[in-house]
Amino acid sequence: xxxxxxxxxxxxxxxxxxxxxxxxxxxxxxxxxxxxxxxxxxxxxxxxxxxxxxxxxxxxxxxxxxxxxxxxxxxxxxxxxxxxxxxxxxxxxxx
Numbered sequence: 439x440x441x442x443x444x445x446x447x448x449x450x451x452x453x454x455x456x457x458x459x460x461x462x463x464x465x466x467x468x469x470x471x472x473x474x475x476x477x478x479x480x481x482x483x484x485x486x487x488x489x490x491x492x493x494x495x496x497x498x499x500x501x502x503x504x505x506x507x508x509x510x511x512x513x514x515x516x517x518x519x520x521x522x523x524x525x526x527x528x529x530x531x532x533x
Contacts, residue, residue, distance in 0.1 A: 490498060502512050 498509060498512065502509055505512060507515065
């Protein structure tokens with residue numbers, strides 16, 4: 439003889455997560471949790487991996503040798519020079 443359980447599954451709801459209150463009475467008994475300083479965090483720094491072709495690699499190698507800089511410092515300097523040139527061009531356009 440086999441037994442089959444014909445009971446219905448429980449219709450009880452699982453306990454819900456706390457929800458934000460809408461009135462002061464709803465918030466009674468709750469503790470406010472801190473959520474940071476309120477000041478936005480700066481964007482993350484960028485790390486770049488670049489695949490240069492043979493000509494670009496040769497130029498970077500020679501330029502690094504000529505200036506005595508490592509590749510990373512040389513690329514950082516190129517970015518800074520480009521930024522300065524763009525800022526100067528913007529000043530000339532607005533004048």
